[in-house]
Structure formats: C-alpha cells, structure tokens
Amino acid sequence: MNTLYKETDIINIINNEILSYLKKYAGKEMYEPMEYSIKAGGKRFRPMIMLLLCEAFSNNYEDCIPFAVAIECIHTYSLIHDDLPSMDNDELRRGLPTCHIKFDEATAILAGDGLLNIAFEIMLDKIPNDFNKKYLLATKYISDASGTKGMIKGQALDIKYENTSINKEMLLDIYENKTGKLILASMLAGAIIGGANDEQLKLVKNIAYNIGIAFQIKDDILDIEGDEKKIGKPIKSDIKNHKSTYVSIYGLEKAKDDYLLFSSTALKGLEDLGFKEKSIYKYIKKLIYRDN
Amino acid sequence: MNTLYKETDIINIINNEILSYLKKYAGKEMYEPMEYSIKAGGKRFRPMIMLLLCEAFSNNYEDCIPFAVAIECIHTYSLIHDDLPSMDNDELRRGLPTCHIKFDEATAILAGDGLLNIAFEIMLDKIPNDFNKKYLLATKYISDASGTKGMIKGQALDIKYENTSINKEMLLDIYENKTGKLILASMLAGAIIGGANDEQLKLVKNIAYNIGIAFQIKDDILDIEGDEKKIGKPIKSDIKNHKSTYVSIYGLEKAKDDYLLFSSTALKGLEDLGFKEKSIYKYIKKLIYRDN
Numbered sequence: 001m002n003t004l005y006k007e008t009d010i011i012n013i014i015n016n017e018i019l020s021y022l023k024k025y026a027g028k029e030m031y032e033p034m035e036y037s038i039k040a041g042g043k044r045f046r047p048m049i050m051l052l053l054c055e056a057f058s059n060n061y062e063d064c065i066p067f068a069v070a071i072e073c074i075h076t077y078s079l080i081h082d083d084l085p086s087m088d089n090d091e092l093r094r095g096l097p098t099c100h101i102k103f104d105e106a107t108a109i110l111a112g113d114g115l116l117n118i119a120f121e122i123m124l125d126k127i128p129n130d131f132n133k134k135y136l137l138a139t140k141y142i143s144d145a146s147g148t149k150g151m152i153k154g155q156a157l158d159i160k161y162e163n164t165s166i167n168k169e170m171l172l173d174i175y176e177n178k179t180g181k182l183i184l185a186s187m188l189a190g191a192i193i194g195g196a197n198d199e200q201l202k203l204v205k206n207i208a209y210n211i212g213i214a215f216q217i218k219d220d221i222l223d224i225e226g227d228e229k230k231i232g233k234p235i236k237s238d239i240k241n242h243k244s245t246y247v248s249i250y251g252l253e254k255a256k257d258d259y260l261l262f263s264s265t266a267l268k269g270l271e272d273l274g275f276k277e278k279s280i281y282k283y284i285k286k287l288i289y290r291d292n
Numbered sequence: 293m294n295t296l297y298k299e300t301d302i303i304n305i306i307n308n309e310i311l312s313y314l315k316k317y318a319g320k321e322m323y324e325p326m327e328y329s330i331k332a333g334g335k336r337f338r339p340m341i342m343l344l345l346c347e348a349f350s351n352n353y354e355d356c357i358p359f360a361v362a363i364e365c366i367h368t369y370s371l372i373h374d375d376l377p378s379m380d381n382d383e384l385r386r387g388l389p390t391c392h393i394k395f396d397e398a399t400a401i402l403a404g405d406g407l408l409n410i411a412f413e414i415m416l417d418k419i420p421n422d423f424n425k426k427y428l429l430a431t432k433y434i435s436d437a438s439g440t441k442g443m444i445k446g447q448a449l450d451i452k453y454e455n456t457s458i459n460k461e462m463l464l465d466i467y468e469n470k471t472g473k474l475i476l477a478s479m480l481a482g483a484i485i486g487g488a489n490d491e492q493l494k495l496v497k498n499i500a501y502n503i504g505i506a507f508q509i510k511d512d513i514l515d516i517e518g519d520e521k522k523i524g525k526p527i528k529s530d531i532k533n534h535k536s537t538y539v540s541i542y543g544l545e546k547a548k549d550d551y552l553l554f555s556s557t558a559l560k561g562l563e564d565l566g567f568k569e570k571s572i573y574k575y576i577k578k579l580i581y582r583d584n
Contacts, residue, residue, distance in 0.1 A: 029445050029452070030448055081405060086401065087398045110444055110448055116409065121432075124432050139416055147319070147410060148321070148323075148326075149319040152322060
C-alpha cells in the first residue's frame with residue numbers, strides 16, 4: 001500500500017536531515033555561511049522528487065536520504081555562486097540577503113565550493129564497502145549533472161547570452177542544462193535506488209525532461225505576473241536584465257499553454273509507470289499550480 | 293627492479309593525461325579557461341608524488357593516473373578561486389595572467405567549479421562496476437582533503453587571519469589544511485592503489501605531514517629570497533599583504549633549519565619504507581633544493 005505523505009512532514013524530514021549532515025560534514029570555519037544558505041532554502045523540490053520517486057518504486061525512501069541531501073547541497077552551492085556580483089549580482093534570494101551580502105564575497109565563494117565538496121563526501125560515504133552498484137550509479141548521475149556538461153554549462157551559457165537575443169533552441173539548451181540536468185539526476189537517483197529497471201529509467205528520463213522545462217517556464221511566467229512577497233525576490237528582473245525567456249520569445253499566452261503541455265506530459269509519464277495513486281504524482285500535480 | 297624515471301618524462305605523461313582527460317570530460321563552453329589554467333600549471337608536484345609513491349609500492353603507476361589527474365584538477369581549481377579579487381587578488385601566477393584576468397571573474401569562478409566537479413567525475417569512473425575498495429578509498433581520501441575540513445578550511449583560515457599577527461599553532465593549522473591535506477591525500481591515494489598495508493599507510497601519513505609543512509616553509513623562504521623569474525610571481529608579496537609566515541614568526545635562519553629538519557624527517561620515513569633506491573626518494577630529495 002502507498003504511504004500517503006504530508007508535504008510539510010517530508011520537507012521537515014529533509015530539512016532536519018540536511019542540517020544533521022551539515023553538522024557532521026562541515027568544518028567549523030565554513031559552517032555558518034553554509035547553514036545560512038541552506039536554511040534560506042525554499043521548496044526542497046529536488047530532494048522531494050527524488051524521495052517521492054524512490055518511494056513510488058519501493059515504498060521506502062530512507063536509502064535515498066544522503067543523495068537527497070547531496071543534491072540540495074549542490075543546488076544551494078549553485079545559487080550562492082550564481083548570485084555573486086560577477087555573475088547575476090543578486091542581493092536578495094527568497095526574501096533574504098544572498099550569501100555574499102550577508103557575509104562577504106570570499107566567504108560566499110568558499111561556502112559554495114564547500115557545499116559541492118560535501119555533496120560528494122556524503123555520497124561517497126553511502127557507497128558501502130560491500131558495494132552496491134546502485135549507489136555508485138546515483139552518485140555518477142549527480143556528478144554528471146552538476147558538471148561542465150550539465151549545470152555549469154547551463155550557467156556559462158546563461159551568462160554568455162545575457163543581453164543577447166537568443167532563439168528557442170538556445171533557450172531550451174540553457175534550460176535543459178542549468179536546471180534540467182539536476183532535476184533529471186534527482187529523479188534518476190531516486191528511481192535507481194528505488195529499484196527501477198532500464199525500461200523504467202527511460203520513462204523517468206522523459207518525465208524529468210518535461211518537468212525540467214515546465215519548471216523553468218513557470219519561473220519565467222512568475223517573473224512577469226508573480227507576487228513578489230510569495231517568490232521572495234523582485235519580479236520583472238528578467239526584463240531588467242535583458243534576459244531572453246520563454247515568455248519574451250513566445251509571449252505569455254503560449255508560455256502558459258506550453259507549460260501545461262510539458263506538465264501534463266510529465267504526469268502522463270508517471271501514470272504510465274503506474275504511479276497515479278502515488279505521492280510523487282500528487283506532488284507534481286500540485287506543483288503545476290504553484291505560485292512561488 | 294626499480295624503473296628509474298626521468299622527471300621530465302613523467303611530467304610529460306602527466307600533462308598529456310590531464311589534457312586528454314580534460315578533452316573527454318569538459319563541456320565545450322568551459323574547456324578553454326580550464327585548459328588555460330591547467331596548462332599554466334607548474335611542477336605537477338601532487339600527481340608526481342602520487343605516481344612515484346604508487347610505483348615505489350607496486351612498480352606500476354598506471355592505475356593511479358585518473359587520481360593523479362583529479363588531484364591536479366582540484367589543485368588548479370583551488371588556485372583559480374584563491375586568485376580571485378575577493379580572495380588573494382592575484383593577477384599573475386607562474387608568470388601568466390590569472391584566470392579571471394585572462395578571461396573574467398564569472399568565467400574563473402565557473403572554471404574552478406568545473407574542475408572540482410570533473411575531478412569527481414574522473415575518480416568515480418575509475419571505481420569499477422566489479423568494485424575494488426582501494427579506488428573508493430582513494431576517492432574518499434581526496435574528497436576529505438579538498439573539503440571544509442581540509443583545503444577549504446585552510447583557505448578560510450588564511451583569509452580570516454590576513455593582516456593579523458598569528459602564532460605558530462595557528463600558522464601550522466593553516467599549512468596543514470591549505471596545502472598539507474591535499475599532499476597527504478596524494479600520497480595516501482598513491483600508496484593505497486600501490487597496495488600499501490595499514491602499517492605502511494601510517495608511515496606514509498607521517499611522511500606526507502613533514503613534506504607538507506616543509507613545502508610551505510620553502511614557499512615562505514622563496515617569497516623572501518627567491519628569483520621572481522623562476523617562481524613566476526613577485527617576491528615579498530607576503531610582507532606586502534601583511535601575511536604571517538614561518539619566516540616572519542621565526543626569522544629566516546630558523547625557517548631554513550626547520551625546513552631541512554622536516555625534509556630530512558620525510559626522507560628518513562621513505563627510507564624506513566625501504567624506498568631509498570626508489571624514484572620517489574630521489575624526487576623528494578631533489579625538491580628540497582628547488583628554487584621555484
């Protein structure tokens with residue numbers, strides 16, 4: 001039987017686990033800025049989809065926890081570095097001063113470096129001595145996604161194309177890498193630890209692709225018509241920064257239509273996996289109507 | 293029989309391997325700044341001691357190569373980030389413009405991030421599916437050393453204590469972490485892949501500690517009386533930056549005496565391992581008299 005979750009319960013579990021791993025793994029010099037940035041965190045979207053997908057496959061998510069913590073550390077590190085003055089130069093994130101504003105630039109760079117390193121330390125410790133291939137594979141999914149053929153590539157393209165008018169292919173290339181690859185890795189890690197077979201992993205890949213693009217289009221829509229208080233940062237920043245977005249290329253109406261198309265394709269994929277009654281389905285469905 | 297090496301041959305092998313791994317693992321957007329910083333590299337000290345120590349134990353260093361490449365990627369990433377304006381603000385490294393001068397700050401941050409990530413990608417790919425514990429252990433040695441209880445801690449302390457007068461314990465704490473831990477990891481990885489047992493690993497730890505401190509004292513001495521052309525950066529930068537060093541705390545003469553003491557303790561350790569006729573011994577001995 002499926003154990004239906006309360007979203008806030010799972011978020012609490014994730015938050016507690018992240019802090020307890022951080023206490024164990026972080027050197028004391030860097031603890032405070034790393035904890036600050038982790039605590040400022042939002043929806044815990046990546047750990048959520050990893051845990052819930054693992055649970056959908058195996059009725060259990062415990063084995064996923066180190067990888068869920070690791071992916072949130074990597075996500076947080078990427079935000080800290082992206083916010084730096086030489087990158088996106090953002091002073092506010094989720095309603096709070098960004099790491100380099102709260103502390104200083106050097107500290108923010110090291111806190112980001114530290115979180116990436118800790119993510120690997122945590123995952124490596126889960127690859128047990130009597131070796132279970134699925135943990136190594138999960139670690140590889142995540143390390144491939146966070147590197148220069150994944151998230152870092154996305155950020156490099158994003159900076160390269162700032163103030164440039166780009167076409168649809170270039171935009172999707174940024175989206176797929178900057179946020180899509182880490183979402184893909186979250187779902188693949190959850191699935192493989194949950195025991196998914198190769199056929200199921202293929203379906204998961206397709207679902208993750210659609211969720212990743214949908215997620216990014218939603219961000220573009222919220223940047224136009226979101227509530228500043230709810231999203232925790234000024235809206236219309238993309239226009240201010242002359243950034244091409246799905247909305248600037250296609251207009252708001254088509255962006256909304258396509259958002260629903262990508263989202264419903266993802267839901268259909270979860271249905272094909274037999275997960276319509278599972279928490280992951282309900283969570284993704286709820287996310288579609290998020291306003292932050 | 294020991295295969296005596298030519299130092300330049302091994303450096304060429306290391307350089308070729310690093311570039312060939314980089315070509316395979318780097319996304320094209322970040323390839324150029326990462327290659328630039330890698331090519332600007334110097335003595336390849338960390339890969340050298342790893343390969344030579346592995347060879348001393350096993351008459352073979354081939355299995356070490358991915359880890360030697362990884363450690364040089366991590367070392368290079370740390371230099372790129374340390375050179376940034378908000379950190380040490382260095383414009384010249386080994387006689388060439390630093391990464392953020394040659395490119396820009398955002399690119400330098402991402403190139404550093406990318407090299408750290410690639411290091412893990414390379415090591416994870418060497419942990420084979422049929423699992424050999426020694427590769428996982430080597431990966432863990434390195435990830436522990438590069439994190440917030442190792443190299444990042446050292447850099448955090450270094451920045452924290454800049455413009456402060458510090459005592460001997462604080463200085464050794466910086467040295468042990470900022471450079472010592474990565475040197476330790478290089479030697480432990482080489483030793484474990486070479487088949488060292490627990491008793492031998494203990495000796496290696498002690499040797500690495502002494503080499504690490506000696507290495508750092510030598511840098512402090514060269515900053516006072518080195519040849520700018522040979523070391524590739526302005527001398528007396530520590531004085532300019534009001535940085536406490538072994539020389540500023542103890543004076544030049546005692547620094548030189550202690551340098552020889554740490555160095556000879558390391559050599560004695562290698563002798564105790566039975567490596568007096570091995571390349572690693574000759575390499576370390578030669579390094580003691582380095583002038584760059």
